[in-house]
Amino acid sequence: MDLSIVIPLLNEEESLPELCAWIQRVMQDNRYNYEIILIDDGSTDDSWKVIRELQEKDPMHIKGIKFQRNYGKSAALNEGFRAAQGDVIITMDADLQDSPDEIPGLRQMVLEEGFDLVSGWKKKRYDNTLTKNVPSKFFNAATRKVSGIYLHDFNCGLKAYRKKVVKSIEVYGEMHRYIPVIAKWAGFRRIGEKVVEHRARKYGVTKFGLDRFVNGFLDLASITFVGKYGKRPMHFFGMWGTFAFLLGAVSFAYLVIAKIINPEVSLSNRPAFFIALAAMIIGSQLFLAGFLGELISRNASGRNLYLVEEKLGLG
Structure with missing residues (x-):
C-alpha cells in the first residue's frame, strides 16, 4: 500500500465528509493505493456516526477506530500508527486547516529525497492570536535548543513518516508534540521540513488552551530525560x-x-x-x-x- 492517512479527531462531524472527499480526489488524481484511518478520540457529537456512513460508502479505503473515552491526540496517533499499513504514513488534523493537496509533496520527500520524517511548517497562519502564537514560538524555540532539531513548527499536525518510523516509536501522554524528538532518539535522524498551506478554520472551535503551553514544557523535560536515560x-x-x-x-x-x-x-x-x-x-x-x-x-x-x-x- 502506498499511503496511510491517519487522522485523529474530536467533535469534527461537520468537516469529515468534506475532508474525506478532498483526500479521495487527491488519491485518485495521483493513482495512489491508500487507506484513510479516522480515530474518534471520544467525540460527544455525531462524528462516529459520520465515520460509519463514510466507511459504508467506501469500505475499501476508509477505516475507523473509536475510543471508549477521550484519551488525547497522542493516544489516537499511537493507535493509528499501529493500524497503518502504508509505505508512507501521513498525519493531518480533521478541521480542514491542513490541506490534502500537500500529500504528494510530502510523500515525495520521504520516498525520493530520503527523509525518515517530514514535518509541515505553516509559515503563513490564519490564527494569529496572542494566546496561541506567542506560546508556540517560545515552545518551538525551546524544543529546537534542547533537541538539536531545527524545525519551525514541531506541533504541526501535517507530517509524513516512513513506515519503519511509526512502527518503531510509541506516542503517549501529550508527546505528539515531540514526535520528531522521539524519532531522533529512536535513531531516525533524517528529519526534514516542508512549508505547507494553513487554511482558516471552517467548522468547529479550536482545541488549543493555555494549559497546553504549560504541559508542553513539562513534556519536553520528560521526553528529554526519557530519551537520554530511559534505557540506562x-x-x-x-x-x-x-x-x-x-x-x-x-x-x-x-x-x-x-x-x-x-x-x-x-x-x-x-x-x-x-x-x-x-x-x-x-x-x-x-x-x-x-x-x-x-x-x-x-x-x-x-x-x-x-x-x-x-x-x-x-x-
Whole structure:
C-alpha cells in the first residue's frame, strides 16, 4: 500500500465528509493505493456516526477506530500508527486547516529525497492570536535548543513518516508534540521540513488552551530525560547518588575525626553533621532508584493500552 492517512479527531462531524472527499480526489488524481484511518478520540457529537456512513460508502479505503473515552491526540496517533499499513504514513488534523493537496509533496520527500520524517511548517497562519502564537514560538524555540532539531513548527499536525518510523516509536501522554524528538532518539535522524498551506478554520472551535503551553514544557523535560536515560537510568540516578553519598561520607568522616581530635566538640549541635547524614541517605536512595529503574527498564514490555470501543474496516 502506498499511503496511510491517519487522522485523529474530536467533535469534527461537520468537516469529515468534506475532508474525506478532498483526500479521495487527491488519491485518485495521483493513482495512489491508500487507506484513510479516522480515530474518534471520544467525540460527544455525531462524528462516529459520520465515520460509519463514510466507511459504508467506501469500505475499501476508509477505516475507523473509536475510543471508549477521550484519551488525547497522542493516544489516537499511537493507535493509528499501529493500524497503518502504508509505505508512507501521513498525519493531518480533521478541521480542514491542513490541506490534502500537500500529500504528494510530502510523500515525495520521504520516498525520493530520503527523509525518515517530514514535518509541515505553516509559515503563513490564519490564527494569529496572542494566546496561541506567542506560546508556540517560545515552545518551538525551546524544543529546537534542547533537541538539536531545527524545525519551525514541531506541533504541526501535517507530517509524513516512513513506515519503519511509526512502527518503531510509541506516542503517549501529550508527546505528539515531540514526535520528531522521539524519532531522533529512536535513531531516525533524517528529519526534514516542508512549508505547507494553513487554511482558516471552517467548522468547529479550536482545541488549543493555555494549559497546553504549560504541559508542553513539562513534556519536553520528560521526553528529554526519557530519551537520554530511559534505557540506562542508573547512569543518571547512580551518578548523582554516588556523588551525594561520597560528599556526605567525606563530610561525616571529617566531623568524626574532628570529634576524636577535640572531644569537647559536640556533633549534634553542628548543622554540617545532619547535612552530611542527609546527603548519605539521599545518595543511597538515588542509587537504589537507579538500580530499580534498570530492573524495570529491562523487564518492561508492551505498549500502553487504550480501550477501543469499535473498529471499522480493520482486523
